[in-house]
Amino acid sequence: MATEKKLDCVILGLLSHEELTGYEIKKRMDTTLKYFWGASYGSIYPTLSGLVERGLATKRGDADNKRNKLIYTITNEGRDYLQQWLKAPAEKDELRYETLLKLFFGKEEGARQAIAHIDAFQEKIEKEMPYLLGAAETLRNCIAEDDTHKYYLLTVEFGLKTYRAYLEWCKEAKNMLAEDLQESRKGRNETC
């Protein structure tokens, strides 16, 4: 079964919108795509070479090659390959939240520690929120120009919806754990 390498598909997807260098691809990964996919140079460059070898992309130097830019372009074969993957149903949707994992084993460390983990998680989410809100705003305003934006917006909305859910959960979870703390404090200081 095909079981395509995901990074092949992600890069081809990016190249289907525009020509890019490896460096620029990395930037996309670290900004736009970071909410649901990641990759390092150590995987991007070899993957690009692979795509060229297989005829799914071509590589050329910049016209006025001041910088040592290598610009990658998707080929028709590349588009076909991308289509194939896009048509197939998604196989793997997975979440790897270390925070959740630590919480799951939280009894070992107690309520105070667990709350600290949730706080850290919450802070991270709250810090990202403005970017997502900004992106959503921008995208809503230029949806008409290019269909690409609409699909991008869809993923941003996904992020916003789940982030709001996360924040609600943080509040409730901390409330639940806070009860514990008070209980144990009451237990200790009955006479106060």
Place this chain on the structure above:
Amino acid sequence: MATEKKLDCVILGLLSHEELTGYEIKKRMDTTLKYFWGASYGSIYPTLSGLVERGLATKRGDADNKRNKLIYTITNEGRDYLQQWLKAPAEKDELRYETLLKLFFGKEEGARQAIAHIDAFQEKIEKEMPYLLGAAETLRNCIAEDDTHKYYLLTVEFGLKTYRAYLEWCKEAKNMLAEDLQESRKGRNETC
């Protein structure tokens, strides 16, 4: 620094609650933990050997060894190691949703395909929902017995909250894409 191997920690976490065989660990991974962590036999067994080698767990045969069971027990060193990891802040929370990825590049395939992906995603979520609801119910009823359950419940609540958010998003996203379909239909059949 340490950058502990996660699977070490997950397995130690499970062993901190109860003695287990590799097979049973795998079952936990496929049920309780599957929402935020996964592992195959090919990684579980070698990891267990590693834990024993490093003195973080011990291994013994079953008393009445009808089956070839090998039962693993966490050691004090193992508990220390686990504590260490639990105390440290979570470094990596990541989401790898292929559905989102395909949607992001959705322009290539058009609204109809995109809707199909969302439908598949929605179906998966709806199928899992009852299990989560059941688990939450059960856990709420036995929270008093053992603190372990409380932390488990927290993660289940996380799942429920996010799943509800996902379902809302599915509805809205499909509505947005459906507009497109009608537009294009109107465009094509103006004379009808």
Place this chain on the structure above:
DNA sequence: CTTACCATGTAAGGCGTTACATGATTCA
């Protein structure tokens, strides 16, 4: 007696991260 499940493991190979190595250009 046969199916499903219990139970443990290994080998090959892929994928990806981290760290390293290098050098150009732009801007203050």
Place this chain on the structure above:
DNA sequence: TGAATCATGTAACGCCTTACATGGTAAG
């Protein structure tokens, strides 16, 4: 001129998945 950023890559190493290989036991 020094710092930040642009820009490309490789090597070592670790981790995990898949597929394979093997055999016991319980239940119908």
